[in-house]
Amino acid sequence: MLRALTCALVAGALAVPATAGTANAAVRAPAVAHPQDITTVIAVIQKVYSIYKQFFSGGGGLTLQAATTQILDAIQSEQQTLIDQIDEVAAxxxxxxxxxxxxxxxxxxxMTPDTLQTFAMNATSCVTAADSLLDTIPDKAAIDQLGYAVNTIGPLAMMARAYAGLTTPGLRAVLLDADNAVVNRMITDADCTWGSDGTIETLEVVCTAYNGNVGVAEKLNHGRPPGQDLYDKAMAAATVNTSRPVSITALTEI
Known part of the structure; x- marks a missing residue:
């Protein structure tokens, strides 16, 4: 249940308990439902990134052929779901x-070698186009949809370049930039408020994502403003039903 914040959320108006507490975060009801198709899209993207990492990390991981075959299996089973999600992109x-x-x-x-190289370069251009938009568009819903798109095609473009014998570091840098944009622009500290939970014993940060989801992170009140870690937990909870957690995962896999 959503509890009212008190004291107009002004720093310094909070009492100080003697004991310390551990921060925690949750999505506070009511929250926007997580559609099944989004769940499927996220699962496919995460699986593709896992396969991608096993190949690019080397050290006894997957061969290029095996990684490509496994990625094909992953996307073919849910191809229409992925395309339906991409169709939400406004651009x-x-x-x-x-x-x-x-x-x-x-x-x-x-594909023939020439066709393969053309495909790989076209896929790369698509990723760079999405990245350029992510750095400029103000609409958070559009950022969300681009986040799904860039993380669907990003690892495919990387695999295509490897398959075609092309370099990958440049595209990797573009993907890192795109995912950082999704993480940092979809929700910010400005979308959050903080204060007492009503009992004055607990300090909490409440963040609201563009889709209406509310995330809360709280800990025992020390009479000090919340640190960035509490904001980060609340923002993560608020955006759990978006492409932001996919981008966070991608940043560790790319």
Whole structure:
């Protein structure tokens, strides 16, 4: 249940208990439901990144052929779901090239060398186009949808470049920039408030994502403003039903 914040959330108006507490975070009801298709999209993206990492990390991981085959299996089973999610992207140019990347990746093992290189470069251009938008567009819903798109096609573009014998560090840098933009721009400290939970014993940060989801992180009140760690926990809870956690995962996998 959503508890009212008190004291107009003004720093310094909080009492100080003697004991310390551990911070925790949760999505506070009521929250927007997590649609099944979004759950599926997230699961597929995370699986693809896991396969991608096993190949690119080396050290006895997957071979290029094995990684490509496993990624094909992952996207073919949910191809239409991935495309339906990409269709939510407002930017028509990115929407089109992202859908093409997902569809055409199915034939990567049958492409001629020239066709393969063209596909890899086109997929790379699609990622860079999405990245350029993520750095500029103000609409958080649009950032969310681009986050799904860039993390669907990003690892496919990386695999395509490797398959075609092209370099990958440049594209990796673009993906890192795109995912950092999703993480840092979809929700910020400005979308949060802080204060007492009503009992004055607990300090809490409450963040609201663009889709209406509310995330709360709290700890025992020390009479000091909350640290960034409490903001981060509340923002993570508020954006659990968005592409932001996918981007956070991607930053550790790329």
């Amino acid at each position: 028509a140019s990115v929407q089109g090239c992202a859908s093409d990347t997902v569809i055409e990746f199915n034939d990567i093992q049958h």
